[in-house]
Amino acid sequence: MIIATRTRSDNKIHSLVLAELEWTPEIDASEVEVEVEAGVVTLSGEVGDYFEYLAASRAMRRVHGIAGVQNRLTVLPRSARWVTDTDIGRVAERVLTWSANIPGTVRSRVEGGCVTLTGQVDWHFQREAAERAVENIRGVHTVRNEVTLIPRPVSEEAAERIRSALFRDPQVDAGRISVSVVGNTAVLTGYVKSLMEKTQAGEAAWSSPDVTTIDNRLDVRPY
Known part of the structure; x- marks a missing residue:
């Protein structure tokens, strides 16, 4: 769906975004609406899973000229298979436990398809690893990463x-x-x-x- 833009630059970005969405196999571009204003891209519409939602955000980083992105896509699972929060929570606990780069301090809870991660870790990469571990679980609509880093002394350098x-x-x-x-x-x-x-x-x-x-x-x- 093409929405009128305000400047020639925005019009160019709009075309590039549509092309990149079409080029990205993880995304059903026909379900994504694009609006551009002052270089800021807003994505709206529906996607089938959280993986597709994230793929759309990643695709925007590859497009030259974008100054910012607002991802307002809604996750609406297309699978006929019903997945409960209990199912998601059971799988999330398993993948967090078995991932070698995620400390045992990370915990998860699930409500309405939203996985919330909590706990403290030493490094940001561990927090990212926890998010990546659960974001592709079937039935997940979104991930809220509330894991924090353990405070430490700060060097003068x-x-x-x-x-x-x-x-x-x-x-x-x-x-x-x-x-x-x-x-x-x-x-x-x-x-x-x-x-x-x-x-x-x-x-x-x-x-x-x-x-x-x-x-x-x-x-x-x-x-």
């Missing part, structure tokens, strides 16, 4: 260490990014050329042993 990591990353133009660390929070400011670069900068900062929160304020300036 915390900001400089993150800057160094950004400069090492070939996918990030670190010269346009400023880093400050307040308490256990790393704040990224400046600008990048794509959503993919913004995400990558955040991932690099998450590897710091000094922070438990990332405040990614990077602006996306595609042109």
